[in-house]
Amino acid sequence: MSAPVDGRLLAQLIAQGTAEGADMATLRGIAEEAGELGASRALARLGLDDPKAGKDMGELRELLEAWRDAKRSAVKAVAGWVVRMVLALVVVGLAVKLGFWGLGK
Template structure:
């Protein structure tokens, strides 16, 4: 039995029975289940391999974030080393180090 049919039957039952709390809870539960299934279907995640796909995507996203963080660290480290080298070259020129080489 499809969820749409179950939901329609529960709504009809609620209409006939005067909508007691158990019936309304069942309607809400079925509506939530149906909505979740529709949302997953629209996202293309309704098949049995979806959980594995999501785990792989999360792993890939984590790896991307780690790589990005490492690249930024390397770039800042490189920039810091270049700045230190420029300061040392500036000091050497200011103190006359090229004259010491002659």
């Protein structure tokens, strides 16, 4: 199980290294390189380590936004039709209740 990534462990290790005589700039450089290496490995595991990954992610975001827009539009359209059907049924019910149904004969 991995430790939470909040920086406390890194701060403790840097403090320990400084107390043992290591240069602060060197320790910060090591921490930065370790972070870069970890990020690179994570991206590689996800298949996002090639030069086209940024463009691909942009296209995926656009596609997801288009999907959300389409879904929102579909929900609005269905809601509109439901409201129209309910209103039509109310009008037909009122016409029958008030006797307007027989006037057309």
